Amino acid sequence: METKKAIISVKDLVKKYDDFVAVQGLSFEVYEHEIFGLLGPNGAGKTTTLEIIETLRAKTSGEIIVDGFSVDKQPQDIKQIIGVQLQAAGYYPNLNLIELIELFAGLYGANIKPMEMLEKVNLQDKAKAKYKALSGGQKQRFSIATTLINQPKIIFLDEPTTGLDPQARRNLWDLIKEIRDAGTTVVITTHYMDEAEQLCDRVAFVERGQIIALDTPDNLIDQLVNSGFERKKEVKKANLEDVFINLTGQEWRE
Numbered sequence: 001m002e003t004k005k006a007i008i009s010v011k012d013l014v015k016k017y018d019d020f021v022a023v024q025g026l027s028f029e030v031y032e033h034e035i036f037g038l039l040g041p042n043g044a045g046k047t048t049t050l051e052i053i054e055t056l057r058a059k060t061s062g063e064i065i066v067d068g069f070s071v072d073k074q075p076q077d078i079k080q081i082i083g084v085q086l087q088a089a090g091y092y093p094n095l096n097l098i099e100l101i102e103l104f105a106g107l108y109g110a111n112i113k114p115m116e117m118l119e120k121v122n123l124q125d126k127a128k129a130k131y132k133a134l135s136g137g138q139k140q141r142f143s144i145a146t147t148l149i150n151q152p153k154i155i156f157l158d159e160p161t162t163g164l165d166p167q168a169r170r171n172l173w174d175l176i177k178e179i180r181d182a183g184t185t186v187v188i189t190t191h192y193m194d195e196a197e198q199l200c201d202r203v204a205f206v207e208r209g210q211i212i213a214l215d216t217p218d219n220l221i222d223q224l225v226n227s228g229f230e231r232k233k234e235v236k237k238a239n240l241e242d243v244f245i246n247l248t249g250q251e252w253r254e
């Protein structure tokens with residue numbers, strides 16, 4: 001990666017829920033134009049951390065700067081330059097995709113062409129469909145399109161490929177890489193390590209509210225191998241997912 005300018009800077013972030021310390025002094029930076037992954041077990045504090053950066057949740061202490069704006073002093077400025085995936089429940093059931101995009105654009109005061117947004121995520125053929133009529137992969141692509149409506153500098157995706165089949169996941173990886181290549185910084189959480197390895201430029205492992213490792217996937221794997229780690233079983237040249245893709249093809253399905 002050539003440019004290493006931090007677009008998000010988190011310093012000593014602490015979040016307590018009553019006596020329970022969910023985030024225990026996290027510090028990290030996200031660089032401009034990278035896909036940054038927050039990984040870790042259930043309950044590690046990933047969503048809490050993301051929601052504090054997104055200005056949706058109050059922190060207990062620490063300092064967060066997003067593109068030069070402070071979460072304490074300039075949350076409205078941060079909201080203008082980020083895109084956050086909404087939960088499905090937020091979509092009006094009787095509107096079609098074009099109408100939903102128009103609605104969100106109106107809320108943001110964004111001047112965009114709805115069809116162009118749908119083309120970005122390969123949903124132009126579904127412009128007149130209702131959200132509930134979409135497949136799982138299409139729903140995820142639509143919700144990613146909604147994060148792009150205000151032409152944000154950073155988008156946040158919380159487990160975007162959970163529940164998708166292998167083709168739909170790979171298609172979504174391509175889409176997320178395209179979004180990064182077009183200049184948007186992407187912050188993602190995932191429980192799939194193959195996804196993090198394929199997709200993320202850098203990853204941070206969070207465990208009990210603390211960062212226990214942060215680097216490129218390649219460096220983290222090399223460090224483990226250099227420490228003498230070896231897989232117990234000899235790895236085959238393909239896995240069952242390769243068989244799936246080989247049998248069913250790579251094209252868009254839904």
Ligand SMILES: Nc1ncnc2c1ncn2[C@@H]1O[C@H](COP(=O)(O)OP(=O)(O)OP(=O)(O)O)[C@@H](O)[C@H]1O
Pocket residue numbers: 017020022040041042043044045046047048049
């Ligand atoms: N509103 C809340 N009140 C009390 N405790 C909470 C609240 N929200 C989260 N927690 C607790 O904080 C901890 C971190 O939760 P968080 O959702 O941030 O984890 P996560 O890493 O995103 O997990 P997952 O991978 O399951 O999404 C958990 O122990 C959770 O139970």
